[in-house]
Every structure is written in structure tokens, then in C-alpha cells.
Amino acid sequence: MKEIIQIKNMSKSYGSYQAIKDISLDIYHNEFFTLLGPSGCGKTTLLRTIAGFETPTSGTIKLHGQDIQDLPAHKRRVNTVFQNYALFPHMNLAENIDFGLRMLDWSADERAQQVGEMLDLVHMKQFAKRMPSQLSGGQQQRIALARALAPQPEVLLLDEPLSALDHKLRQDMRDELQALQRETGITFVFVTHDQEEALAMSDRICLLAHGEIQQLSDSIDIYENPNNKFVADFIGETNFMPVSVKDRSDDAIVVDTPLGIDIKVANTGFKKGDEATLSLRPEKISINAKDLDVNIEGEVIHHRYMGGYTHYTVRVDGGHELRVSRGNEISNDIRFKLNERVRLSFAYASARVLAA
Template identity: 50%
Template sequence: MANSDRQVAVKFETVSKRYGTFTALKQVSLDIFDNEFFTLLGPSGCGKTTLLRSIAGFEDIQDGAIRLFGEDIAELPPNKRSVNTVFQNYALFPHMDVTENVMFGLRMLGTSEAEARKRAQEVLDLVQLQSFADRMPNQLSGGQQQRVALARALAPNPRVLLLDEPLSALDLKLRQAVRLELQELQKDTGITFIFVTHDQEEALTMSDRIAVINAGEVQQVGNAREIYEEPNNAFVASFIGETNLIKVDVGEPQDGKVAATLPGGVQLNCSAAVGAHAGSGHLSIRPERVNFCPLDKANLTGTVQRVVYLGTDMQVEVAIQSGQTINARVQNTQMAVIPSIGETVGMQLDAAAARVLGA
């Protein structure tokens, strides 16, 4: 289904938020669709949690509007918005068992005891915690506590579920397992999930779409492949994974394509981001798209500065003619001969993966 045909769950219309003289959000406009796993991604302090809290009603905005399924919710108190939040620290009540924790929100909404208990059992089944219904929070692991918090948030059947870095307290292996569970949970419930993280891998592996945010502004919105393969600017390219930003001379872009002259004079025809222009610019290429080749077939040459063993990969740092350092990552199974420090090597940049960035 095309995005234009999808129902918008949450709509930001030129939203701004200021704390004194500090502007946390700058004219943010963004559509988040119904039944979507949408991620707000960016570094600490970029504004992503402020966006989330403004949906929940925990933060007021100074300018613009926020609409929930078409309704302007600016004047609605948090308890009147059909959203629920899973916080970073889970915020479970230590004196209540698992079932009581899940029932709490339902009771606050006036749900009968019988209906609240029935619904609590349904959502505990959903998060696979049926056998833990009588446990206290301090008897649960971090991953189990996180599932209780999810069950409690899902119990009132919110139309939108907000998740504020809910995996940050878990160890790496557990985080990886819970990512898959969250994806399945979103598909099973059909609820719009809005997930906040600063972890690029989490965003890439879990999301239908991602909004990359920096300094209170949305830098780019797209699916994982678009964000990684087609970054708009240097911030997105550098924040999402690793990249090489090579200084190049840029021709006049035409129909999304451009000729970029590399250090050494070889011209590379590649894609151009919106905002790319003729003159001096930067070409982005991922380390895994830099391939070693014979010198006579290279479009870039340089001197090996460092070789790092990374298990499945080798990272090779190469100084090129302009003085910049280029990183290449090569699978160990593909590298028959490991370059030596001080060796002159040829590199073939994959033109299909290279991109001249916008301002």
C-alpha cells in the first residue's frame, strides 16, 4: 500500500518546543502511519524523547500541532489520549505482583475487577508470562520486567504505544532477543509502535521506517535500506553505521545522478542526494563497498596505515592522495593476501554504492 493511501496515526505539523532560550524541536513535520513500527533515532539530546513525550502529553509544545488519528490533541490531558508509554526504567510497582501491575491502569480507567483480571491474563499470554502472574517484580529478570511493563501498557488497548529506550537496561544478547519479540508483538497487535533509541542497529533491524533526528530537526525519514544506502547528508551517513566521506569535485547533478572527481583525478558516476550541487562536495561510501584491486584497475590508490583484525572482518585504513584516511572492511574469507603497513594499494569504489551528499 502506498503511503498516501495509509491512515496517519500521529501527525506533527511544524512543531516547535523551547526550554527558555534552548530550542529542543525546530519546526518538525512528520507523519507516522497506523500499524507501523516507527523509530525516532538520534544522539542523546537531539529531541527524540521530547517528541515522544509531546505525543503522550507530558510536554507542551509552543508552536504547531500534533494530531492523533486526525484529532488535535494539544488540549487533551495525558489520560485522555489513546496512547500508552513503556519507560526506560519500566516503573513497575514493587509492592504489587505481576497481575496487579498489569491491572493497575485498567482499574484507573474504571474497568470492572473481573474484566481487568481477564484482560491482564490475555496480555500476559501475549508476552508469554502466564506462569509468572503471581511473582513480585524483584523476582523477575530484567527481560521479564520489561515484558510486564509492555503488558501493562498494552492492557488498555491503546491505539499508539510509545517506547522510550525500553531495551537500554538489558545486556546485548537479551536486547537482541527482545527486539524480535517486539517486532512480533507489534505485528500481532496491529498497534502503532513509536520507538525511541540512539542505537543504530536496533533501529535498522526493527523498524518499518526511521526518522533520523539531530539538534531538534528531522534529517531524513525512510526505511532501513533507504537510510543506510541513500543518506541525505553527512550527519545521516556518519550516524548510521560507518562511512567514508571523501572530498570530491562535483559536476552538475542531473536526474539524481552526478559525476564526482576523486582525489587522483578519476571520475565516478554515482547518485546525488537532494541538495547536492556543483563544486566542492563530499562523497559517502561504506567501508564494505571499498574493494582492493590491482593498481592498474583502481579508481583510488593509497598507502596502508593500519590493519585491524575484527574476527569475521579485517579493517584496513588507507591514506589517499588528499591526506584523508579511507576505511575498508573486507571479509576474512575474501582476503587472500593481507596488505602490509606501508604498502601501496589500489581500491575500486563501488559506484552503485557511492553517493554525493547534500548540504
């Protein structure tokens, strides 16, 4: 794939505080790329440097191979959708979309055609004469997107644009954003702290912490094969267990666990005697199902019904507690009761050993 944005050795400091630390990454044409991480991790600072609202302390940003770190924001073919939408309250919807095109000296005919196409794109043509105050949050979001897309930018930057919406509307807008990105072919760079949002929408995810990249990969890989303990903990839920490496070969290691058994897993660079952390996702553990590589018994000490699935906490023989998630596939299916004895099973391939 061809790169549209290239960031090389970028750092950004505010006095003694370093918000971004020597970051290098490429973003591709026609990609839905997400910057994910907790508050203060550097994701919004990185987005603002791409937009031209911040100047990096060091390093380079290239758009189509051209250095742009010193190029003013209004001269970059990059547009931004902000968290608060920033619609002009005194202009109707068509005028809001038209404004940026007038600033770019588009002709009246070109502007009218583009405004109409953008309203069609976001399914808002019938509301063209309404004022922003007459719209719901989701409708305002659509107009903010239409206004940003109207000048045909090469990259659209989205700074937590769904955070002000309620949960159901956020889910609906995820689908709309994905459809818009595919229909327009424009590269989207999306900032969020919501890992579920990132997994659902992204071609690739760049997870940041303390101004540094923790992992950059597609949604499946970042969830199934986390690079470190932070990634495993931030993306989804997991059970962590302290382990030590008892034996190793070129492609596998054997670790002891607080479950009272040894587990054989892929070798990702550990040697005999290393202390490490084992990560096991709750949904990878079966309850009273067929036997797998590991089969242990325990007692249900907590359960929480969540509609589509139920979370259990099981204290296995020996005292260690495991969280287990079970899909509710059949209506009124029998749930496991408190203090019930159950058998837990999981495959060796479901476990990941990470640096302690």
C-alpha cells in the first residue's frame, strides 16, 4: 500500500513535558487509521501536528512525500472534525457546508453542486435550510462531516467526534463513518480513548501511552497478539497471571502458573528462568464444554448478566480466580449458579506470555 502520511522521529515538548517521544509511523491511502490511548497519551497532540495546529519540536511530517511540518494549516489538504462539531450557529446547514468552499474561491455553481452532493452523502438534504440548533447531536455530527469533506481533502482528521453522543447513537455513527470512508476513499485518521470503538472501525490501530507507540497493527492482531502487558490490559479484558519459564525450545516455552499446572505456549523471546506474565482472555475459557489442552475445576463465586453474555468469576482449586465470559446463545439458557462446581477448559494457543 502507498503511504499518504509519513511521520519520522517526531517529538513534541511543552517546556519540560514531552507529549510525543520520537514517534515514526506511516498512514496509507484509503485507510481508516485510529490513534487510541488513555487521556494524556499524546494522541490528540499527534493529530494536531498533522493538522498544522501544532509544530513538532523535532522530526518530520510528509504528505505525499512533501515536508509539511512548516506548512500552515490552511495550506494543507487536511481537514478536521472536532469533538464539539464547531458549526456556525448563525448559518443554516447548507451555508455551513458552503463556507469553506467560498474561502477556497470555488465558483457559485461548483459550490451549489458540492453542497448538494455532501448533503446527499450524509442523508441530510431535506434539512438544508435548518439551523444547527434545530438538529440532534447525531445530525450535527453528519453536517460537521459533510462540511469537512466538501473541499475534498486528502486526509480527514477526527478528534473524538463521537464522544458527545449517547451509546446507541455512537454505535450507529460508527457504521456511518465506516461507510463514508469507503464511499469517499479519503484517508480517515480517528482519535479515540474507546477501545471498543477502535476495534469496530479501524483498518489499523496505533495504541499510544506516555507519548510512545505501544503497538501498531490491525484490530485482530492487536487484540489477539498484544505486544506487552499494557496493550493486553487496555484492549479488552484479560486474566493476568505471574509465571516463570521452566523450559524452552526454538518455538515454544513451558511456564508454571498459579493454576497448579504447566502451560506450553509460543516462544516470543523468553529464556529459561525468566519471570513473565500470562494473559488469558475471559471469552477464551469454556465452562463445562469439551476438554481442551487445559482442564481445571473450580467454584463460581460471582456472575453478572449483561444481555448478550454473562461474566463469571471462578475460583479454581488452589485459590486463583479467573474471569470467564460466556455468550448467551439460547434464550433462557441455564446459567451457572453461585457456589456451583464447574470445569474450565482452554487451549494452549489462547494464552499469551508477556514481559512481566
